[in-house]
Amino acid sequence: MASIPVCSKDSPAEVLAALEREGCVVVRGVIDQAQRDAIARELGPYLETTDAGTSLNKKYEAEGGPADFYPGNTKRITALVAKSETFRTFVTHPLMTSVCDALLKPNSRTYQVHATAALVIGPGATEQMLHREEDPFQFFKVPRPNMIVASMWAMTDFTEANGGTHIVPGSHRWPQDRVARPDEVVAAAMPAGSVLLWMGGTLHGAGANRVDQWRYGVFLSYSLGWLRQEENQFIDVPPHLARTLPKPVRDLCGYRMHLGLGYSDVPPKSAQDEP
Numbered sequence: 616m617a618s619i620p621v622c623s624k625d626s627p628a629e630v631l632a633a634l635e636r637e638g639c640v641v642v643r644g645v646i647d648q649a650q651r652d653a654i655a656r657e658l659g660p661y662l663e664t665t666d667a668g669t670s671l672n673k674k675y676e677a678e679g680g681p682a683d684f685y686p687g688n689t690k691r692i693t694a695l696v697a698k699s700e701t702f703r704t705f706v707t708h709p710l711m712t713s714v715c716d717a718l719l720k721p722n723s724r725t726y727q728v729h730a731t732a733a734l735v736i737g738p739g740a741t742e743q744m745l746h747r748e749e750d751p752f753q754f755f756k757v758p759r760p761n762m763i764v765a766s767m768w769a770m771t772d773f774t775e776a777n778g779g780t781h782i783v784p785g786s787h788r789w790p791q792d793r794v795a796r797p798d799e800v801v802a803a804a805m806p807a808g809s810v811l812l813w814m815g816g817t818l819h820g821a822g823a824n825r826v827d828q829w830r831y832g833v834f835l836s837y838s839l840g841w842l843r844q845e846e847n848q849f850i851d852v853p854p855h856l857a858r859t860l861p862k863p864v865r866d867l868c869g870y871r872m873h874l875g876l877g878y879s880d881v882p883p884k885s886a887q888d889e890p
């Protein structure tokens with residue numbers, strides 16, 4: 616029976632081993648109630664004014680994406696580095712940097728924020744199609760080097776019934792075209808405060824919500840420093856905002872060079888960083 620390994624945040628070596636082996640892992644007790652309350656407070660005004668319909672699909676379809684990628688009754692807001700101070704502490708969280716140091720740095724001098732989103736799934740939302748974070752990079756055939764690490768931070772409990780993320784353990788090592796059997800798909804069940812991590816090659820998707828409560832998750836992924844970011848951080852976190860952020864956050868948004876890549880005439884540094 617397929618399952619997602621569960622680790623404590625105090626065992627980073629186990630987290631890493633499970634992630635490499637199964638392509639996914641749940642880490643419990645990463646953020647406390649005060650941090651979840653802060654996220655709810657900071658993102659609340661954006662979520663309140665967000666339509667939970669499927670209008671986002673039109674935007675994605677217009678850009679060449681699938682027409683039905685986002686199942687109904689899901690609120691999705693992006694650009695979280697710009698919107699939430701607490702989220703910025705997730706970006707530099709030691710759990711994430713230790714995993715990215717180990718899995719991404721062998722293939723790139725730096726890594727960067729790839730995409731951010733709050734994904735709040737309401738009653739009646741149907742299951743999302745399984746997909747991989749690496750799908751836009753299919754020009755490189757499998758097996759590929761590690762390119763992306765993704766995570767979902769549980770603001771509420773995640774259950775099989777309320778839309779807990781569907782994951783296919785082990786699928787990060789599959790041929791591109793292998794289709795998952797139903798018994799290979801596992802819903803991430805985890806208490807609020809946990810983080811689900813998965814590899815860029817792991818099949819996953821949002822689960823269906825069959826209960827009368829909203830499932831609230833915060834998504835954060837990282838990619839190799841020389842890849843195109845999924846979410847354009849230079850638009851979503853523009854230079855005037857980047858200058859005000861702590862240097863580690865600004866660097867992770869991509870405001871630093873990878874070897875010769877990414878130079879610019881606009882100084883991203885704040886006055887106090889200048890030598």
Ligand SMILES: O=C(O)CCC(=O)C(=O)O
Pocket residue numbers: 734743767778779780781819820821822832
């Ligand atoms: O909401 C989830 O559990 C996963 C969402 C996802 O994979 C996506 O929207 O790309």
